[in-house]
Amino acid sequence: MEPSQKVEDKSQPSIATVTRRIQRLSLHLIPLPPLQCSPQLDMLTCAKANKQEVDVASLSSYMRGKHREIQEKIFDFFNSRPDLQTPTEISMKEHRELCLRQLLGLVREGKIKPFRYVVEDPAKYFAISEAVGSIDISLGIKFGVQYSLWGGSVLNLGTKKHRDKYFDGIDNLDYLGCFAMTELHHGSNVQGLQTVATFDPITDEFIIDTPNDGAIKWWIGNAAVHGKFATVFARLVLPTHDSKGVSDMGVHAFIVPIRDLKTHQPLPGIEINDCGHKIGLNGVDNGALRFRSVRIPRDNLLNRFGDVTRDGKYTSSLPTINKRFAATLGELVGGRVGLAHSSVGILKIAVTIAVRYSLLRQQFGPPKQPEVSILDYQSQQHKLMPMLASTYAFHFATQYLVEKYSEMKKTHDEQLVGDVHALSAGLKSYVTSFTAKSLSTCREACGGHGYAAVNRFGTLRNDHDIFQTFEGDNTVLLQQVAADLLKQYKDKFQGGALSVTWSYLRESMNTYLSQPNPVTARWESEDHLRDPKFQLDAFRYRTSRLLQSVAARLQKHTKTLGSFGAWNRCLNHLLTLAESHIESVILAKFIEAVQKYFLNSATKFIPFLSTCHIYKFEFLNCFECNFQLS
Structure with a gap:
């Protein structure tokens, strides 16, 4: 072969192919003419635009479900008791005593008795917990320690004699x-x-x-x-x-x-x-x-x-000791479920404050014309709109987790216990990490006013930060998810049945990996790119590819480094796999929830659908998965 001859590397896309791909993928993000009905969040002048016709009651009922009433009861109680509201400036000693008075007041005066719901109706318990945490996160954590952790351990790890002896004292806060x-x-x-x-x-x-x-x-x-x-x-x-x-x-x-x-x-x-x-x-x-x-x-x-x-x-x-230990931790997984659920509640508060402020705050504008809302700036929309979309997505994903957890508590199905353990580990890690970053972004989006303590960003950020460590460090929890995926992968090829939560991998391992990347090699029309099935396929393709490649890397490195050394060598790959899987679950639940809402409601809430699209687009640049077998 002459030195001047070039060997074409067909494993890599050409420059022309890459350029065409970028152009195609960007088309569906460009606003359409106003007369065309487009299910996307167009670049509107937010502060001056006509308000969407939204059935607020219907949407609120759909989002908050049957437990909306008890949350409103909690809000009404604290609104009627200004002496129980946390002031901006308070010492540690005073805050501790106030937190105790808040809890005692809620239970004894507000007549909120959550303990029986820990086992009987976990969804109602978590709804109460979210409302309580929105008053003061310290109160939410103290509430959780009393009922979910201390009380939950007595109910879930003890027997009848323990429940008979301690239930009333835990419920009424004597114990x-x-x-x-x-x-x-x-x-x-x-x-x-x-x-x-x-x-x-x-x-x-x-x-x-x-x-x-x-x-x-x-x-x-x-x-x-x-x-x-x-x-x-x-x-x-x-x-x-x-x-x-x-x-x-x-x-x-x-x-x-x-x-x-x-x-x-x-x-x-x-x-x-x-x-x-x-x-x-x-x-x-x-x-x-x-x-x-x-x-x-x-x-x-x-x-x-x-x-x-x-x-x-x-x-x-x-x-065996290991089986007893696994059973014990399985019964304590409710703490993890609660943290994921509460973290979404905190994200809702921060995003609401930031978006409302961004609509009202005006800054600069065209020469000799009135200043415009800062939410009209593309940079502000880029900060807040994907975050708003993700908040919706996380809401439905954690709702799904609570449903699975409630089913587990009723049936004690061994397979379901494993599913909830892995799913709660992944969602708790992913959601709390996202919320922690978003709280800082929300503060920055509100400029100097966001720095005022009264606007809550500092308190929310500081109080929430430890959620990334509570109930298991987030990096450790993602490794648990990756380990479970690898176990499912191994079981599949040994003829075992995949669990319900990971069942999509059966199709993906059989089908997706035998085809080209769905983002780069399939149809490129707008209808196709907006199709929820395509988008979910793309997410799942990524997870399947990461799973297959990390399994091969682990097998290779175990021969020379041993199992622990191989795991550490591939750790970033494993963490990416876990995050990819959790994103796939979140997207699946978001699509399902949006479609269900439109089936059950005559109201067309276009921004709600738009948030689903924005959430999906956030991850399109992640699909190439370029981990090498090294």
Whole structure:
């Protein structure tokens, strides 16, 4: 071959092809003439445009559903009680006491009793939680610690004797409690917890001990000031080996009283410290707990998945530590569901404030003419409109998650438990990360006025920031999603059935990967590019391609680096896979919700449909998935 000869690389598109592709993809974003009916958000002069004819009641009813009434009841209660509204300037101590008064007032005066809904009607519980969090995020978190975490652990991990003993006290707030899982050295790695609960067969008690500083329970909500009980997660140790020669039975949950019910003083052996002032959520009294040979009755073991008899024998319907641990965490997934749902609620508040301000605020304009609304500027629309679209999308996706979670609580189906665990991990991670970034964007979009504390952006941003760490670090949770996808991928090729949540991968692995990229090689007409089926196919193609390529990379690197080394080598690829899958789920639920609304309503709400299109377009530049097998 002569040096001057060029070898055509047919694996890469030509410049002409790329140019044509960009031109085609941009056509559907260009506004059409006003006489044409276009289901997109045209570049209107927002502040002066005629208002859309929107059936607000119908849309609100569709969005908020049957629980709208109880949310309105909560808003009415706080509107009638200005003494319970959080002022702009407040000290940590005052904020903590106000937060407690807000919770007591809501439950005892407002007659909102959410505890029974934790198991009976989770959707109603999460609707209450969203409304409460919109009043003050600190109040929402304190509410969640009491009912979802402390109360939920008693209901979900305990048995009838625990519910009978503690239900009323938790419900009416006589038994304020904590959820003591996280330790100084272990947060996400729950199986690595070091706190020990040793059974004493002579006294029929467990002895709770903190063996070292790293095992101190840390960041425990309600612990520093108000908590009277704690659900403590500790390693259950028997004094003698069982028949298999094992004395450590793994992590279990125990009810441990931490303060005297009358004097409110710490009980013997309980050392309580205050975690102090935080970046946000200073209405929540986070504390640290150390246990020094604290004795509790054997009945205080939350024994749904494992128990100890009077003579010190361990019994369980689940054969291994790993299965018991998985069952325990499966019952605690409601906290993750709640965080995803609450994060969307916070995003709704911020986007509403930013969009309303942008419509009213006027700045610059054509020479010798009135100034125009800042939402008329393309840059402001680019900041806020995709965010508004995503807020709608996340609303419907988290609604779907709540529905799946509610179904899981009713059926206890093992497959559904796995689906909800992975889906809640992915949505919690994705939504809270998006909201955290969006809160800063909303503040910036409101200029100097957005910096005023009264406009809430600073409080919302600071209080929400920890949502990215609560209930599992977001990066760790995305890895759980990726691991589950790889398991489904492996099971599919071994003849197993894919779970309901991931069922689209069956079609995608069989069909999509045998065809060219749907964005670059299929029809390019406007109707096709706007077709929801094409758009969803494109999202799912991307996930399938990422899944196939990361599986090949892991297989390659495991031979030389081992499984852990291979996973770390491919980590960014795995995180992209998880995010891609979650985006596919979000889009699917958004399309489904929009289509359902138009089927059930005679009202044509064009901006609502437009948000769906904007959301989808945000990700069109991600479909090339250029991870190499290296």
